[in-house]
Amino acid sequence: MSEQSERGVPVRESEPILEVRDLVKHFPLTQGVLFKRQVGAVKAVDGVSFDLHKGETLGIVGESGCGKSTVAKLLMNLEQPTSGTIRYKGEDITKLSARALRAVRRNIQMVFQDPYTSLNPRMTVGDIVGEPFDIHPEVAPRGDRRRRVRELLDVVGLNPEYVNRYPHQFSGGQRQRIGIARGLALRPEIIVADEPVSALDVSVQAQVVNLMERLQDEFGLSYIFIAHDLSIVRHISDRVGVMYLGKMAEIGTDEQIYEHPTHPYTQALLSAVPVPDPETEGRRERIVLEGDVPSPANPPSGCRFRTRCWKAAERCAEEVPLLAVPSLYAESESGAAHPSACHFAEERPVVAAA
Amino acid sequence: MTLLEVRDLHVDFHTRDGVVKAVNGVSYSVEPGETLAVLGESGSGKSVTAQAVMGILDMPPGRIPKGEILFHGRDLLTMSAEERRKIRGARMAMIFQDALSALNPVLTVGYQLGEMFRVHQGASRKEAKAKAVELMERVRIPAARARVGDFPHQFSGGMRQRIMIAMALALEPDLIIADEPTTALDVTVQAQVMELLADLQREFNMGLILITHDLGVVADVADKIAVMYAGRIVETAGVKELYRSPAHPYTKGLLDSIPRLDQKGKELYAIQGLPPNMAKVPGGCAFHPRCPAARDVCRTELPPLAAVGDGRGSACHFWKETLGE
Known part of the structure; x- marks a missing residue:
């Protein structure tokens, strides 16, 4: 890993390994039984762009319904995008033939949220972790598989003697390790992790997060880390994107987003996270938003956040704000100079330093 | 008088694999207007204790071999059963984690809210x-009058x-037990x-027991904390x-293992090993296999x-050293 610094932060000049541009996914809403006609669409993802560099972790945060899991499915090619491109090493993977897609898929793997339902209860751990080799036999010749599976279990901190056990014989944290071992089997370059620690106990979460960081350094992996827990995302990510209702509201390095947020939604989100320290907690200013997230089938015009925003003005209803560095900070060296999709983007520190 | 006092409570479950001692001698108390947070991981016994207090434990397989639960000084x-039913719902109430499965999907919310008044106070339909609408307004549900006839899924x-x-809150109880009330929410x-919840507690001077695993939420609202591990309270403090x-x-270990919003931090501290299997709790201190300071x-x-010291308690042989660090 010569091109990486010690914490796995990539040299920014490097070519992005994954380039996502204007990604859109609309799920049709239909009416009628025999003659289905489309009456609308759930705009789950509506124009999302970002890059992922080698060895980097991009965190994606947002509340339920913001489209973050749909982005994960699109990246995995489990869903076909309505429009937009996903370039892996320059090649658009949304338009590949089945055969070419299979080769690409080897390099992009996924770790799921729920370790209880993402492992087949009737397969042994050895079969689960070794299954990717059935689809990609070129990675491990038949006779070698057993050994490879034991190696993988060892890498994720499980006893290799457990190959013949079934998922129900493991705890939640151990199952998540099995899921990670399966994700690593084909030596991928990118791992898309959708809420990988949300279902785990607090003391076990730290173990799994540490494991993922160690594996990243060891294998030079790039992560897309999707979560709703902002503290964990800050811990693991080099860059963070904040999503709201199918759009990217703000994107930047972890310091830019957490110390210098300029989008009102990011500010509200950060201020709402309870900090486990009663003394700073009392000193923090809390922004409590009114109401709920609107339905993605019928999003507000203009800026999607305007219905809950305290800064909303007429312009917000008419004009969709673009994700760009706010003009206020265009010349500035400060942390606030990063893309933010708000007409009135302005820095407001909300995370009190300890 | 103390609102609720749990004394040396034990709860067993009789299973095919033997007796599981889910709660082993738990004591805590709550005063009016006070918030007690019960913190613990899954299987620590925090919810079972609360269910015993509410009287909604399935018995069998559950059994309470020992202990007292004093509510306004009377042992529940x-x-x-008749007396207990009058207290449950009226004087003490519970909020569950998953509202979608706790509400009846085929009845309107107005009907379910109104049921409290019909059953406990003999109110007419x-x-x-009318009271249901009033309640919905009190918890700030917009357009309460229009939505009283809606179903939970709406x-x-x-x-x-x-x-x-x-x-x-319907019957203005003295005590509310909230079991992970916000875990499923954004x-x-x-x-x-x-x-x-905090506003309403202040308004009615209710005692609140908040059961959670989220150290952040606790820091925000609790007055005092009881930390549970393997069916026992291991620490109590303000x-x-x-x-x-x-x-x-x-x-x-728990405090050190959570990532912080305001710090980037290096590697997270991780408590070694796994929470114990409650059918085979380790002897001695149940935490010793995972404890960095464990001795013979x-x-x-x-x-x-x-x-x-000052109202605090710790179930560790070496609490002085832990505090001294």
Whole structure:
């Protein structure tokens, strides 16, 4: 890993390994039984762009319904995008033939949220972790598989003697390790992790997060880390994107987003996270938003956040704000100079330093 | 008088694999207007204790071999079922984690809210409906009058949790037990719901038992904390003292293992190993296999919950060293 610094932060000049541009996914809403006609669409993802560099972790945060899991499915090619491109090493993977897609898929793997339902209860751990080799036999010749599976279990901190056990014989944290071992089997370059620690106990979460960081350094992996827990995302990510209702509201390095947020939604989100320290907690200013997230089938015009925003003005209803560095900070060296999709983007520190 | 006092409570479950001792001698108390947070991981016995207090434990397989639960000074465990039913719902109420499965999907929310008044106060249908609207307004559900006839699935997660809170508050109870009330909610909605709960608690001077695994939520709202591990309380303290200087290695480990919003931090501290299987709890101190400070005595001798100064308690043989660090 010569091109990486010690914490796995990539040299920014490097070519992005994954380039996502204007990604859109609309799920049709239909009416009628025999003659289905489309009456609308759930705009789950509506124009999302970002890059992922080698060895980097991009965190994606947002509340339920913001489209973050749909982005994960699109990246995995489990869903076909309505429009937009996903370039892996320059090649658009949304338009590949089945055969070419299979080769690409080897390099992009996924770790799921729920370790209880993402492992087949009737397969042994050895079969689960070794299954990717059935689809990609070129990675491990038949006779070698057993050994490879034991190696993988060892890498994720499980006893290799457990190959013949079934998922129900493991705890939640151990199952998540099995899921990670399966994700690593084909030596991928990118791992898309959708809420990988949300279902785990607090003391076990730290173990799994540490494991993922160690594996990243060891294998030079790039992560897309999707979560709703902002503290964990800050811990693991080099860059963070904040999503709201199918759009990217703000994107930047972890310091830019957490110390210098300029989008009102990011500010509200950060201020709402309870900090486990009663003394700073009392000193923090809390922004409590009114109401709920609107339905993605019928999003507000203009800026999607305007219905809950305290800064909303007429312009917000008419004009969709673009994700760009706010003009206020265009010349500035400060942390606030990063893309933010708000007409009135302005820095407001909300995370009190300890 | 103390609102609720749990004394030396034990709860067993009789299973095919033998007796599982889910709760082993738990004691805590709550005063009117006070918030007690019960913190623990899955299987620590925090919810089972609450279910025993509410009287909604399935018995069998559950059994309460020992202990007292004093509510306004009277022991709930020796009361008749009839007396207990009058207290449950009216004087003490519970808010569950998953509002969608706690509400009946085939009845309107207005009907379910009104049921409280019909059953406990013999109100007519019309009166009950009017009171239901009033309750929905109190928990700040917009357009309450129009939505009283809606079904639970027509509300968002945050609104459903408000309905649960409205139902718990209906008869103005003295004590509310909230079991992970915001775990299933998004961060911004979680902040709304916790704020609402705190406002209402202040207004009615209710005692609140908040059961959670989220150290952040606890720091925000609790007055005092009881940390549970393997069916026992391992540490009790006021919220500030606990965060400033934990007196039990488990609490310390938990606090060190959470990533912080305001710090980037290096590698996270991780408590080794896994929470114990409650059918085979380790001897001595149940935490010793995972404890970085464990010594011989920890393997053989169960540490009592000892007083460690100003209302604090720690069940660690070496609490002085833990505090001293």
